[in-house]
Amino acid sequence: MFSKKPDEYSPSETRPVARPTAGGSTFSVIGSDVVIRGDIEATADLHIDGRVEGDIKCASLVQGDGSQIDGAITAETARVGGAVSGSITARELVVLRTAKINGDVHYDALTIEQGAEVEGRFAHRTPSRATAAPLASPKPSDDSEPKLTLAS
Template sequence: MFARGAKTGREFSFIGPDVTVTGNIVTDGRLHVDGTVTGDIRCGSLTQGSSGAVHGNIVAEEAELAGLVDGAVEAGTLTLAASARITGDVLYETVGIAAGAQVEGRFRRRKGPSDHGASAAREEGLRAISPPPSAMAERASGGERPVRQPTRRSAPRRPEPAELFAHSADPTPQIEAAE
């Protein structure tokens, strides 16, 4: 189950398809997940098989994902296989995405190894939805006014069936004379 990695000299750990781990996993080595992990993973290199499921955040130098991830993913080099399904934000330096991979979340490119952390992605998202304090102060002081969005017009009212076929008791046509 645990063996020295021949390629990188890092420890190698394997979570098989019948294994469920509840709790966080932290290792500088390589990790292969074919089972289920309910918790966060922080490792040097992560490989996830198509049967693997992670219900938590992932932080790795390298990650090859082919299964389900329900949480944020942060990786220097990220590869998503066609069977990958991610629900959460993705922070990466280099990314490769196979046709068929599914991601429900935002992608943000990491500028370098020091620009990392799920908190950075969350802060970026908060900045995107709320204006900076200086902009709010400028508006309050009567500075630049916000652009008004065009109002949406409603569709014309659809007549009721009774209005479409209404007829008066007098069958003679009503004709008005023009003057």
Template sequence: MSATGAKHTPFSLIGSDVTISGNLSATVDLHVDGVVEGDISCAALVQGPDSRITGHVVARSARLAGLVDGSISADELVVESSARITGDVTYATITIAAGSRIEGRFAHKDGAAPAAELKLIANDSAG
């Protein structure tokens, strides 16, 4: 299943052994487990916890779990607990898991639905 929830939507995978130097543009979903040194523009981005992106990210939806050094613009953004982000974040809806680290400014996208929200997820250590 793709990051956008469609069952048969094509996606591209950048494996953990791949390093790309240059900008990426994809009309489909993109899953990054490797290293990207450049800007990324795609429909939906899923970033693995051991990956690194050095550049700006623009996507309709993004689920980030690795290192990002650059700005992020997404309508729907999920920041996993393993994510480390250095850069400004622009969003319509955002979910931030406890344990993640973000150094930058947050800005809500203009023209987004009034129900846009900021969600912080607490870490339940009770088991």
């Protein structure tokens, strides 16, 4: 009568729950003890705590502090906190203070926390570049001016 569905937990439980998002997809977690050699393409949102040796293309990416990505990242939104050796292309990009990026960064909106390390070039994506490398479902921007936010 008052039973829980198998994928639902009470708020007091601390383990994460994979629930469908508005698009019907869920998120996938790559744990800290996992090494993937090869490209990853997903419609789901990804949370990476392990090591990936290959390119990543997904809707949304969250990279944990201790993780390593050796390859290009293409995502609608990305929150980078670990080491990345490769280019990053994202509509909305947040570079956390723990991030160490070695590669070029292409963005529509960018936030960088103080202390982040980036060895590469930053380039605001123009409409011609955006069509050359489309993301999963690009949204039109309300303003053609580049957006840069410095977080403290």
